[in-house]
Amino acid sequence: MNHKSKITLNINQKKYILELLPWVTLLDTLRDHLDLTGTKKGCDHGQCGACTVLCDGKRILSCLTLSVMKDNSMITTIEGVAQGEKLHPLQKEFIEMDAFQCGYCTPGQICSALGMIDENRAYTLEEVKESMSGNLCRCGANSNIIDAIMNYKNQDHE
Amino acid sequence: MNSFGYKKAASIEDTLEIKYQNKTSSFIAGGTNLLDLWKYNLQNPSELIDLNGLEDLKRISRQQNGTIRLGALATNAYTAYHPEIENYYPILSRAILSGASAQIRNSATNGGNLLQKTRCYYFYDMASPCNKRNPGSGCPAIEGKNRMHAILGHSKQCIAVFPSDMCIALAALEAKVEVFSTTGTRIINFDDFHRLPGDQPELDNTLKSDELITAIILPQRGFSTNYSYLKLRDRNSYAFALVSVATCLELENKKIKEINIALGGVSHKPWRNKQAEASLIGELPTKENFEKIASLLLKEAKGFEYNKFKIELAKRAIVRNCLMALDPSSQRPGAQPSL
Numbered sequence: 001m002n003h004k005s006k007i008t009l010n011i012n013q014k015k016y017i018l019e020l021l022p023w024v025t026l027l028d029t030l031r032d033h034l035d036l037t038g039t040k041k042g043c044d045h046g047q048c049g050a051c052t053v054l055c056d057g058k059r060i061l062s063c064l065t066l067s068v069m070k071d072n073s074m075i076t077t078i079e080g081v082a083q084g085e086k087l088h089p090l091q092k093e094f095i096e097m098d099a100f101q102c103g104y105c106t107p108g109q110i111c112s113a114l115g116m117i118d119e120n121r122a123y124t125l126e127e128v129k130e131s132m133s134g135n136l137c138r139c140g141a142n143s144n145i146i147d148a149i150m151n152y153k154n155q156d157h158e
Numbered sequence: 159m160n161s162f163g164y165k166k167a168a169s170i171e172d173t174l175e176i177k178y179q180n181k182t183s184s185f186i187a188g189g190t191n192l193l194d195l196w197k198y199n200l201q202n203p204s205e206l207i208d209l210n211g212l213e214d215l216k217r218i219s220r221q222q223n224g225t226i227r228l229g230a231l232a233t234n235a236y237t238a239y240h241p242e243i244e245n246y247y248p249i250l251s252r253a254i255l256s257g258a259s260a261q262i263r264n265s266a267t268n269g270g271n272l273l274q275k276t277r278c279y280y281f282y283d284m285a286s287p288c289n290k291r292n293p294g295s296g297c298p299a300i301e302g303k304n305r306m307h308a309i310l311g312h313s314k315q316c317i318a319v320f321p322s323d324m325c326i327a328l329a330a331l332e333a334k335v336e337v338f339s340t341t342g343t344r345i346i347n348f349d350d351f352h353r354l355p356g357d358q359p360e361l362d363n364t365l366k367s368d369e370l371i372t373a374i375i376l377p378q379r380g381f382s383t384n385y386s387y388l389k390l391r392d393r394n395s396y397a398f399a400l401v402s403v404a405t406c407l408e409l410e411n412k413k414i415k416e417i418n419i420a421l422g423g424v425s426h427k428p429w430r431n432k433q434a435e436a437s438l439i440g441e442l443p444t445k446e447n448f449e450k451i452a453s454l455l456l457k458e459a460k461g462f463e464y465n466k467f468k469i470e471l472a473k474r475a476i477v478r479n480c481l482m483a484l485d486p487s488s489q490r491p492g493a494q495p496s497l
Contacts, residue, residue, distance in 0.1 A: 005164060022164030022206065025193070045194050046262060058235075058264045064190045065265065068164050069208055116260065121239065133395035134259020 007071040011036065012080025020067050027051045027062035030077060038078035038107045042136075049135035052108035052115070053077050059115025061134075078107035081114065090114065090152045097148040101139035109135045113149045125150060160196075163205035167212065173370060174340055176207050183207055185370065187231055188265040190258075191274045198282055200275075200291065215269075215372055218242060224378035227336075230269030230371045234258070234324065237268055247380040249404055252387040253327035259396050269371040272325060272335065272351065273363070276318035276426075277398055279303065289315045290359045297359075305464040306398065309472070310456075311425040316359030317462065320352055320427055321398045327387055328374065329420035329428035330404035336373040337365060344369070352427035359426075381406035381418075386482035388475055389422075399423035401472045403479040407443070414438050414447075419455065419480070424472055431455050443484055445477060452476040 004019040011034070020029060027044070030036040030053070042050030044063045051062040054076040081088045090110055093099070100106045112135045116122055122131040129146055137145060163183075167173035177183055184203035186192055187210065195201040209215070215231040218240050226242055237243055238254035258266060280286040280298045287295035299307055299317050307317040328348055335346040352363050365371065384407035391397040402422035408415045417438050421429040434454035441447045452473040459469045482488040 003163075021161070023161055023196075045197060046190060049259065049261060052261055059261050060265050061190070061261045064193045064262075066164075066186075066189060066193070066206075069186070069189065069210060112261065115264075119235075119260070130395050131260050134261045 005068045005071075007068055009067065009070065009073060009075055011075045012077060018067070022066060022068050024067050025063055026053070026055075026065040026067050026070060026075070029067040030062060030075075036077055036079055039111075040104055040107055042104070042108075047136075048105070048108075049112060050105050050108040052112045052135065054111055054115055057115075057118060059112050076111070076114075078110060081110060088114075089155065090148070093148040093152045094145070097144045097151065098141070099144040099148040100137075100141050105135060105137045105139075109137070109145055113152075116149075117153065128153070160199075160202045162196075162203050164208065165205060166208040166210070170212060170215075170338055170370065170372065173207055173209060173212070174338075174368065176205075177368060177370075178340070180205050181367070185209055187267040187270045188233065190262050190266045191270060195275060199284055200282065209370075221375075226376040228268050228374040228376065230373055231267050234263040234266045234268065234271060235260070238263065246382050247327075247331065247376055248382050249380075249385040249387050249406060250324070250327045250331065250376070252385075253323045253389075253402075253404060256387065256389045256402075257323035268324070268374055271322055272371060272374075273365070274320075274322060275362070277306065277321050278318040279306075281318060290318060290355075293358075293360050300462065303464060304462040306400070306423075307462060307465050308425050309459045309461045309465060309468050310421070310429050311354045311427070312460070313355045313357065313359065315357060316355035316426065318355065318359070319423055319425060320362070321423075322428075323387075323389060323399065323402060323422060325352070326402055326404045326420045326422035326428050328376075329430055330406045330418045331380065332377055332418065334375040334377075335371060336375055337369040338372045339366065339369040343372075345375070348428070349430060355426045362426075379408075381408065383486065384409060384483045385486070386479045386488065388479040388482065390471060390475055401468055401475050403472075403475045405476075405479050405483040407480070407483045409443065412442065414441050414443055417451075417480075419451065419476060421455065421472060421476075424459075424468060429455075443480070445481060448477045448480040449473075451480075 006019050009016050030039050040050040042048035046061050046064045053062045116131045122128045183205035186206045215229040217229045219227050234254050238251045244251050281288050286298050289297050308319045333348045335351050337344050386405050389399045389402040399422050404420045406418040417435050
């Protein structure tokens with residue numbers, strides 16, 4: 001009992017074989033075990049969305065996910081969004097639209113927006129706002145964040 | 159935070175066997191509520207039994223008798239966007255999508271939704287007494303901050319509310335819950351699944367410790383013509399309901415043939431009053447008649463210092479929601495709930 005499990009995670013196209021205790025969350029795995037600190041710990045209780053990552057293409061909260069339960073999953077974090085030095089067009093829109101101040105919620109916002117676009121369920125401004133409500137921004141950049149996402153959507157990248 | 163062991167179940171039988179061997183173990187599916195409770199030290203399982211290998215329980219399928227079987231492990235998002243649900247049980251999609259956030263709905267499961275814990279602040283605060291968490295210790299909510307608390311069916315022991323949106327629609331649809339144990343399958347009427355606090359507020363529902371929820375069964379009729387779900391809350395998205403209303407309506411010759419109204423955010427379980435509903439059968443679907451049923455539904459309501467407003471709010475929400483049920487376009491995706 002309480003022994004480590006051997007699991008395989010594919011994170012940003014790279015395979016990691018890890019030995020983890022069962023209570024290690026995906027968030028702590030990324031940040032503390034793999035130095036992928038782009039994913040942020042905000043509330044650690046599923047209320048803020050800062051820890052959002054894509055798991056098998058779907059946006060989830062890494063703070064409420066145990067790594068042992070995601071054996072053999074494909075994870076994308078903010079570190080996997082750009083292609084090398086080339087920013088993802090959504091990242092460019094965030095810069096263009098001033099969509100952050102402190103930047104702490106940004107990785108979660110971007111991963112969440114990419115997950116939302118892939119779901120293909122939110123089209124209008126109202127629907128995008130509703131669909132992004134699980135990502136809080138305490139600086140008050142919300143309106144710019146939504147504008148950046150709408151700009152990106154309107155560029156027809158989908 | 160305590161430590162725990164971890165096992166992945168290979169079959170339903172395997173799951174029940176592990177549970178039988180270790181009474182302090184817990185099932186885990188999406189984990190969005192359980193891990194939160196564990197971090198607050200409110201649940202301390204010695205071992206987690208991961209259900210996610212039980213592929214059969216992830217499906218949604220139409221049965222030969224016309225009912226729909228929602229696997230307990232199907233995620234909330236998968237369920238809300240499933241064509242059978244969107245087309246034939248749109249009130250269920252609507253209710254699910256009004257709850258939690260997109261990220262949580264991608265992980266949270268249908269079975270887990272039924273078992274989620276109240277969000278009473280005192281229940282979550284380990285420094286406070288709470289009859290639900292620590293039976294006999296008292297209920298600070300009765301004299302305390304009780305804006306989010308119950309106005310119907312509460313007891314001297316507990317005034318917490320059950321926070322689900324999905325279950326309010328399931329109550330109005332008259333779903334059934336299928337549970338499995340070593341003694342076989344048991345089918346529970348939705349109304350009998352959750353319970354009122356009474357003298358045992360520590361019990362949220364009638365599920366036994368050796369039982370596993372395997373499915374939710376939706377009856378053939380999905381009320382896809384006249385339905386509405388209205389959720390009122392302190393912010394427009396990603397908040398629990400102060401009051402929510404699910405209305406399933408069937409009309410015949412412009413009169414009410416059947417009306418099911420379930421209320422959320424007001425009680426320890428989805429609130430129905432079948433006697434009140436029966437009083438409208440054969441009547442015209444008018445504002446006056448909906449006001450009549452709203453008064454009947456709230457007749458026994460008793461508020462507390464900070465939630466008295468919910469009695470009038472619930473009445474108005476019922477009337478508004480029943481009128482919205484007459485106009486299905488008010489429920490189109492993305493539409494704001496308005497008249």
